[in-house]
Amino acid sequence: MKQLHKQSSVNHRRDEAIPTSQSPPYSPKTLKHPRSLPRSINYLFKEQRLLFILVGILIGSTFFIVQPSLSRLGPAETRSTIPRSVTIGVTSRDQISIPYPQSNGAGKVGRIPVGIGRRRLRIVVTGGAGFVGSHLVDKLIARGDDVIVIDNFFTGRKENVMHHFGNPRFELIRHDVVEPILLEVDQIYHLACPASPVHYKYNPVKTIISLLIVMLVANFDLGLLCAIAFLSCLNLRLVVWKTEEERTKQSCQFLCFVLVLENEKNDLNRDKCDGHPEHVGPCKEDWGKVLLTSTSEVYGDPLEHPQKETYWGNVNPIGVRSCYDEGKRTAETLTMDYHRGADVEVRIARIFNTYGPRMCIDDGRVVSNFVAQAIRKQPLTVYGDGKQTRSFQYVSDLVDGLVALMEGEHVGPFNLGNPGEFTMLELAEVVKETIDSSATIEFKPNTADDPHKRKPDISRAKELLNWEPKISLREGLPLMVSDFQNRILNEDEGKGQK
Template identity: 40%
Template sequence: MQGKRVLITGAAGFLGSHLSDRFIKEGCRVVGMDNLITGDLRNIEHLFKLEQFEFYNHDVSKFVHVPGELDYILHFASPASPIDYLKIPIQTLKVGSLGTHNLLGLARAKGARILVASTSEVYGDPSVNPQPEEYWGNVNPVGPRGVYDEAKRFQEAITMAYHTFHGLETRIVRIFNTYGPRMRLNDGRVLPAFIGQALRGEPLTMFGDGSQTRSFCYVDDLVEGIYRLLLSDYVQPMNVGNPDEITIREFGEEIIRLTGTDQQLISKPLPTDDPKQRRPDITKAKALLGWQPKVSRQEGLKITYEYFRSLPEHEIQHKEFTQFIK
C-alpha cells in the first residue's frame, strides 16, 4: 500500500477518522472528504500536520472532483445514528443514492477500486439469526428507519450494477454495531447513550423489555476487517462485526458494573421497526479474509469508557433523545 492514494469520504466521522489513521499508517496518501454535517474536525486534527493527508470540505451528494490519481475510494459518508437520520432524512437518502452514484463515477474515471460502507440495517428486523449475507432482510421502506435502511440497500444495488455493467472494481462491507473512541456521546446509539446516562447519574433507558439483542465490535477490529476486504478479490457484500450477542438489558447491567454506578434500568415503549435481533454470521469473513474480532467487549468497553469520561463536562451534560436504538 506504500504510496497509494486513497479517498475516504466521511473522513471526519467516527469510522472515517479511524480508517484515515490506518491507511496513513500503511504508507498511503489519504484524501479526506466530509461536509461536517455529522463529522467533527477534532477527529482528524492530528492528521492536518502530515504531508500524506489532505482534506476537502465537500458534500458528496454534489459532483465530486479530486485532482490527480486515485487508487482506492472508501465511501463512508452518511449519517449513521438514529438522531441524525431522523433529523436529516432527505440528506441521508441523497448521500446513499446521489453520493454513491457520484463516487462510483469518480472511481470509474480514475480506474480506482471502491469500497462502500453498507450496514446490518439492510436486514431490517430480521427473521433469521444470525444474519448471513444471503438473507434479503425484512425492511419497512416507508417507516421512520426506511430513509437509512433503503439508502443503504440502494447503495448496494447501484454498486453491484457498476461492477456487473462497467466492470468496476467494487467491494461492499455490511457493518454491524461498532464502538470505540471518537463516537459521539449523544448520538442515539445504545452504547454511548448508556454510558452518557451513567456519567450524568441518570437511569439507563432501554426500550421494551430489553430482550432485543445487539453484537458490538471494537473499532480496531472493524478497521482490520475493512482493510482486508478492500484488498481481497471478493465482490459480494460481506458482514464484518462481532458475533458475541448480548441483550440490551444485559448490556445495560454491564455498563452499570463498568461505571461503578448504582443507576436503575428503566423501560420505555418499544419504537417502530426496532430490530429484535442483531448478530452477524461472519463465516465468509473468517474463511475468505482470515478475519475475526480479537478485542473482547470487556477490554473495548474500558477503553471507550475512559474516552467518554475524558470529554469536556459540557459535552457529557448535553443530551439528545431518540425513540430508536441502534
C-alpha cells in the same frame, strides 16, 4: 396549484402557459444525420447532446482553473503513479480545501515502510472525520498512504483528525458528497452517511442521496463532462421543460446517452485487451476501487438468525427508519450494477453495531446512550422490555475488516461484526459494572421498526478475508468510557465558563 407553478421554473418557462393534461406530448427530433456515421457520433447529434458536451467541457475546465487545491498535488513521483480520475457527486458547488498550519511535529505519524512491490496509494475516505472514518484514516496514514478526507461535519468532528494536521500525506476537504468534486485517487472508502437514528431522520431524503451519490464514478471523459454539465444546469435552473413528462423523458434519454458513452469506452478497452496480454493491467485498472460501507440494517427485522450474507432481509420500505435501511439496500444494488455493467471494482461491507472512542456522545445509539448516561449519573434508558439483542464490535476490529476487504479479491457483501450477542439489559449491566454499579435503569416505550434480534454470521469473512474480531465488549468498553469521560468533562467545563 398555481402557486406551485409560479415558484418552480423547472416545470415550465415563466412566459408560457401552464401545461395541462391536454398539452401535446413530447416527441423527440427526427434523426437528420446519415445512419452510416459511427454510433457514438449519432448519439452526439441527437437531442442537442453535443451542446451538453461543450458546456460540460467548459464546466470541467473551470474546475481546474478555479480550484487552487487541485494544483497543490504531492511530489512528482506521487503524481506520476495516479492512473485515473474519479468524480463524486451530482450537483454544482466548489470544493473547500481547509489549510492548516504546521504542527511543529506534534501528532505526525511516521511512514511505515510499504515493502517491496507496494506503491503508495492515494485514498479518499468520505466521512473521514466521523467515528469509524477517523480510525480508518489513522490506519491508512500509519501504513504510508496519502489520504484525503471529505466530510461536511454534520456528524463528523475536526477534532477526530486534528492529530494529522501538518502531515504532508493528509488532506482535509470540507465538502458534501452530494455535490461534485474531481479528484485523482486509487481507492474510495465511502463512509459518508448519518448512521444513527437521530441524525438520519433529520433529513431522510438527503440520507438516501448521500448513500447513492458516490457510485456515480467515471473516468474523466465526454460522458462525465456531459453529466456535470447537465446536472449543473438543473441545479442552476438553466434547463427547463414545458411538462414534467418532457423533463422525465429527456432526463432518461440523457442518462442513457452517458451510459452509451461509457459502454463505447468499455468496448474499446475490451477490444484493446483481446489477444494482447500486455494491455490487461491498464484495462483492469481503468477504474478506482470503491468500498461501500453498508449496514446490518439491510436485514431489517430478520426472520433468520444469525444473519448470513445470502439472507435477503425483512425490511419495512415505508417505516420511520426506511431512509437508512432502504437507502443502504439501494446503494448495494447500484454498486453491484456498476460492477456487473461497467466493470467497476467494488467492495461491499455490511457493518454491525460498532462502538469505541470518538463516537458522538448524544447520537441516540444504545452504547453511547448508556455510557453517557452512566457518566452523567442519569438512569440508563432501555426501550421496550430490553430483550432485543445486538452484537457489538470494537472500532479497530471493524477498521481491520474494511482494509482486508478492500485489499482482497472478493466483492462481497461481507458481514463485519462481532458475533457476541447481548440483550439490551445485559449491555446495561456491563455498562454499570464498568462505570457505576449504582446506576438505575429506566424503561420507555420502544421505537417503531426496532429489530428484535441482530447477530452476524461471519464465517464468510473468516474464510475469504482471514478476518474476525479480537476485542470483546468487556475489553473495549473501558477504552470508550475513558474517551467519553474526558469529552463530557471538557463539555461541562466549557458550559461552566459560559
